[in-house]
Amino acid sequence: MDENVQNKDIILEVKGLKKYFPIEKNLFGKTLRSLRAVDDVSFAVARGTTIGVVGESGCGKTTLGRTILKLYQADGGTIVYNGEDITDIGKKKMRALRTSIQLIFQDPYSSLPPRMTVGAIISEAVRVHHIVPKDEIRQYVRDIMHKCGLQPQYYDRYPHEFSGGQRQRICIARALAVKPDLVICDEPVSALDVSIQAQIINLLKELQNTMGLTYVFISHDLSVVKYITDQILVMYLGNMMELGETEELFANPLHPYTKALFSAVPVPDPDLKMDRIILAGDIPSPANPPKGCKFHTRCRDCMNVCRFKEPAFVEVGPEHKVACHLYDQEVMQHLEEYDREWARMEEERLQQEAEKEAKRKGKRSKTAQNAPAAEAVEPDEALDDEQ
Numbered sequence: 001m002d003e004n005v006q007n008k009d010i011i012l013e014v015k016g017l018k019k020y021f022p023i024e025k026n027l028f029g030k031t032l033r034s035l036r037a038v039d040d041v042s043f044a045v046a047r048g049t050t051i052g053v054v055g056e057s058g059c060g061k062t063t064l065g066r067t068i069l070k071l072y073q074a075d076g077g078t079i080v081y082n083g084e085d086i087t088d089i090g091k092k093k094m095r096a097l098r099t100s101i102q103l104i105f106q107d108p109y110s111s112l113p114p115r116m117t118v119g120a121i122i123s124e125a126v127r128v129h130h131i132v133p134k135d136e137i138r139q140y141v142r143d144i145m146h147k148c149g150l151q152p153q154y155y156d157r158y159p160h161e162f163s164g165g166q167r168q169r170i171c172i173a174r175a176l177a178v179k180p181d182l183v184i185c186d187e188p189v190s191a192l193d194v195s196i197q198a199q200i201i202n203l204l205k206e207l208q209n210t211m212g213l214t215y216v217f218i219s220h221d222l223s224v225v226k227y228i229t230d231q232i233l234v235m236y237l238g239n240m241m242e243l244g245e246t247e248e249l250f251a252n253p254l255h256p257y258t259k260a261l262f263s264a265v266p267v268p269d270p271d272l273k274m275d276r277i278i279l280a281g282d283i284p285s286p287a288n289p290p291k292g293c294k295f296h297t298r299c300r301d302c303m304n305v306c307r308f309k310e311p312a313f314v315e316v317g318p319e320h321k322v323a324c325h326l327y328d329q330e331v332m333q334h335l336e337e338y339d340r341e342w343a344r345m346e347e348e349r350l351q352q353e354a355e356k357e358a359k360r361k362g363k364r365s366k367t368a369q370n371a372p373a374a375e376a377v378e379p380d381e382a383l384d385d386e387q
């Protein structure tokens with residue numbers, strides 16, 4: 001455990017977490033190819049703070065949240081929650097933990113059962129997990145609703161009677177009713193109008209202060225992330241690109257991907273000219289990611305070494321880490337050697353391609369030579385047919 005982590009009250013520590021989905025299997029069920037949705041992700045979250053997980057769609061942030069929640073079984077690494085390794089925990093023990101770790105979904109429209117009243121939705125888990133005595137449930141739920149900005153008289157209403165913002169409040173009330181310590185918020189405001197987003201974010205902040213909650217806040221909206229988080233983890237194609245405290249990361253983003261993402265955050269100053277970095281090309285398929293640095297196909301600082309050597313996650317400051325060769329002294333000092341290595345690899349590749357092409361041409365000319373002989377057989381065959 002690193003020194004910074006040791007000095008804090010850590011509620012969640014994730015080390016080298018991996019989640020792969022098989023995409024090709026052989027006849028015997030052995031996985032031949034897999035999609036690396038989360039690959040070697042590590043971070044720690046102190047109690048009562050928020051970590052933001054950001055990146056483009058398909059970068060693995062939702063899979064990361066679901067793997068921490070154990071909705072997916074991890075394929076490698078460890079998840080330590082409150083000092084206990086829960087990576088391979090049994091179902092029985094996990095059931096007890098279910099109340100401590102909660103999830104707020106992205107879509108408040110589809111995540112609420114339409115045939116249940118608000119009271120029934122919020123009280124269901126309270127009843128199952130015996131959070132309060134039976135005769136106190138109604139009052140307890142009404143109090144939670146009040147905390148989340150919902151009128152207690154809405155208790156007997158159905159989800160379709162509410163707006164998007166109110167529905168998200170119901171989702172938050174449902175998650176908080178079981179007294180969790182850690183809440184995974186999976187894009188909790190992206191389905192809402194901007195004015196409602198601010199209300200929900202303020203509500204989450206307020207509840208964090210009053211209830212001492214810890215959040216893993218997954219989002220692609222950096223303005224929201226800047227406002228609510230204490231540290232930020234930037235992901236790209238399942239890998240960590242940069243990790244640091246929010247203020248430090250916004251003031252001094254280092255990874256070319258982080259710089260591009262942050263350059264798109266709108267600034268509330270009409271006179272300020274935004275120096276926006278437009279990323280070229282599309283995000284590559286996670287099923288077939290590029291070799292070396294996964295970002296090299298879109299990076300404007302790409303060097304030869306980036307095309308074949310995966311960057312290490314190096315510490316560049318207190319609690320600031322980045323996975324980029326530009327900040328790895330060992331790599332930068334030996335750039336000429338890596339250039340020579342790349343030139344040698346390219347030469348080998350071109351030679352192999354030339355050999356393949358020559359073989360293909362040889363085969364084609366052989367078939368062309370055999371073709372007249374085949375034709376010569378045809379008259380005999382025709383004779384046979386006549387007889």
Ligand code: SF4
Nearest residue numbers: 293296299306324325
């Ligand atoms: Fe760009 Fe190379 Fe850094 Fe990757 S390792 S982000 S390709 S400079």
